Amino acid sequence: MGHSYQRRRPGVRRALRRRTGLAVPLRLRADIDPRIRSDHGRAFARRRYRSPHPSTEDLRSTKAMANRASARARKAIAAVMAVASLVGGRYVVSAPNEEPIPAAVKLAIDANIIPWEGLVLSAHWDRFSKRYDICHGDTLINGKPVTAGMRFTKEDCYKILIVRVVNDYYKPLTRCIAGFDTLPISLQASMISGAYNFGVGSTEKRTGLCGSSAARFARARNYYAACEAQTAFNKSGGQFVQGLDNRRKNGDATRIGEAELCESMPATGLPVRPN
Structure with missing residues (x-):
């Protein structure tokens, strides 16, 4: 049978989208669940209301997407x-x-x-991670830490x-x-x-x-x-x-x-x- 959902009101759907910050519409009940009104509730809303299988409505909602192609x-x-x-x-x-x-x-x-x-050809000391890196941020070469003086082409x-x-x-x-x-x-x-x-x-x-x-x-x-x-x-x-x-x-x-x-x-x- 699956879950039975009440008729969705557009105003409710928009309100929930604002609160959860989701770009794609959720499968929602007609009432606003108070548990999603806090920041911690955003993850709950994703888990409870989003279908793992996008509906036709979900696919149509992507019309605002797919416009980044260059x-x-x-x-x-x-x-x-x-x-x-x-x-x-x-x-x-x-x-x-x-x-x-x-x-x-x-x-x-x-x-x-x-x-x-980016690219660094000589071992570089990262003051935040407290270790050397090289090339494209690599900290290990052949399983061993990058050391001072190491160079690559x-x-x-x-x-x-x-x-x-x-x-x-x-x-x-x-x-x-x-x-x-x-x-x-x-x-x-x-x-x-x-x-x-x-x-x-x-x-x-x-x-x-x-x-x-x-x-x-x-x-x-x-x-x-x-x-x-x-x-x-x-x-x-x-x-x-x-x-x-x-x-x-x-x-x-x-x-x-x-x-x-x-x-x-x-x-x-x-x-x-x-x-």
């Missing part, structure tokens, strides 16, 4: 797809004498991670980054999001970049990307909602950070944002963009 993001996607090969139903990129890597990993690295993380750092992204981010995401490697390449890439920045996390503990609304929408194959849901990770220490907001959304003058890349996905094989 020519530069499409160009970045096209550049990777031009050198990608379809192997076993998955797109991979390979170079001479090197192991093939998922095309989404290369797109994430080239379009998002390197531009936003740009090419070395790129190879280190590929191994790290594949093992520490791509593979864990394939385990927590069923069919992750069959998602649109731009969605995969934006989620890899997000996980690199704020953590893979855990589905059970509802932390990081695996425990986020973005992951839930990706599992439900609601691609555009997944792109937008990831933009919520724009805070550090509970405080809004403009740089993180730029990274999550439309980027800046020289760097592509994650949602911008995500929503520039190729049309082939995707559901119709909401009208």
